Amino acid sequence: MQKTLSKTAVASALQRHGFSQAELARQLGVSAQAVSNWIKGDDFPRPDKLLRLAMLLRLKFDELVTQDDENAPIVAFRKRGSAKTTERHLEHARGMGEMLRAVVPYLPPRPFIRPRLDSATTDYAALQRTVSEVRTRLGLVDRAVLHYYHLIGQFKQAGTVLVPVLWGAKQRHENALHIALPADSVTFVFLNLDTGFDDFKFWMAHELAHVYTPHLTGKDEGEDFADAFAGALLFPEACAVEAYADAVRAKRDTTAIGALQKHADSHAISLYSVFCEARKYQRHYKLPAMQIDEAALKKARAAVGSHLVSDALFDLPPPSPKDYVAAAEETFQSDFFAALRTMVREEGFGPSFVRQVLDVSLIDGKALHAELSR
Incomplete structure (x- = not known):
């Protein structure tokens, strides 16, 4: 068609x-x-x-x-909590995708050879092998901490355009939005900076899984794999072995949770992610269960809290448009705003376009347009 x-x-x-x-x-x-x-x-x-x-x-x-079914934007959401993805959300994201097509010609050339995953199974042993291969490619030994720059580098190699956004801590349906344009061979990943540090790395790894498996983007099995991949990549079996051992040695529930929290802190991920990976390890090898009440663990996680990524990036959030664009380009190595700047200047697009393509308020759209027009 x-x-x-x-x-x-x-x-x-x-x-x-x-x-x-x-x-x-x-x-x-x-x-x-x-x-x-x-x-x-x-x-x-x-x-x-x-x-x-x-x-x-x-x-x-x-x-x-x-829409041409083959060339329509393919979208995937990293939802917030128990939020539901509705047809309105999908239509809105596809509309953003159509607008992003206009930005594509202003982007630098994309890599011709991009990292991909042939295996996209959630089977525990197979997934651990896949993750081990990825971590080896990144130069990481078994227990090494995976840092943000590792993830950003992989997005770069995959030709993915990261678009950091400030969508608020609770106002949105999504924490991240993945928009692939098949006909243009470009993928945009919107990352909400108004999220907690301990979750942000997981969401980035989740989106990287989508980039590695473009044939699964927008499908339920793609979401399942992305979640499983993210947890295993950030906290692989070698780490889960130690976390499990520390938890089962603990004599009290609170002590066991505290032991897992230390692992979470050292890897800059959530307590719940550590618990889930330790439990997957335990169940795969049919080991005795950790004596941890999941409700108590979630309560402990909430009590600890988490600083927002935006708070760490900017001294006085919300940042000025200049500081925001600088952070996107310097911290996240994003080509998006340089392309948008050239497009605005050469094509004369106004604040309305900036507002819609970033899905921000009219006030923010005008402020960003003024910065990009300088």
Whole structure:
């Protein structure tokens, strides 16, 4: 199925706004014949023209475009807690994906050879072998701590564009958003900086799993694998062996939880992640269970709390647009804002585009647009 404009939606919008095809063509800077070809389905607008068309007609992308199943943006959410992904969330993310197409030409060339995983099983032994191979590639011995720069480097090698965002600590449905554009061979990963340190590394590893297994993105088995992979990558079996041993030696529930917390602190991950990996190890080898009440463990984790990544990055959050962009480029090695800056300056896109492509408030969109326009 070819990607086309919705004739009905365009015709209705033209009538609603009092535009003729000739006037629309003038405002878009194209010929009247080009607009006619788009509407007839003989041609399709380039990403920048598609964006301007959507804004002029005030149509959402899912209203304006009849999607080609093969080339439609593929989205996956790292949800917050028990949040549910609705069709509205999916449509909104796909709309962001269509807008991101316009940014792609301004990105630096992507690596032609990218790291991939052939095996994407959640079987314990097979997953540990997969994780061992990845960690070896990163130069990490069994018990070594995996740092953020390891993850960022892998995203870079995979040609993935990281987009750090400030979406609030509790206001959003997602903590991370993965948008793959198959036709453009580019993946964008939005990471919410307003999340706790002990979870943030897990979410990054989760998203890396999606990057390694693009054929599973957006599928339930892809989410299951990404969760299993993230936990094992951050706290592999060699670490789980020690954590389990420390927990079973403890004589009291609180002492056992404290022993696991020390492992969590040393790896900068959550107490619950350590517990889960130790329990997977115990169950796989059919060892005696750790005498830990899971409800008590979750309560202990909540009592410890976690500083937000944004608090650590910025002295006085929320940061200025300048500091925010600098952190994205320097800390996360993101090419996104350099591309967006060039696009805004050369194509004249306004604050509305910045707001929508980053899914931020109009005030934040205007402030960022002012910074990128300098």
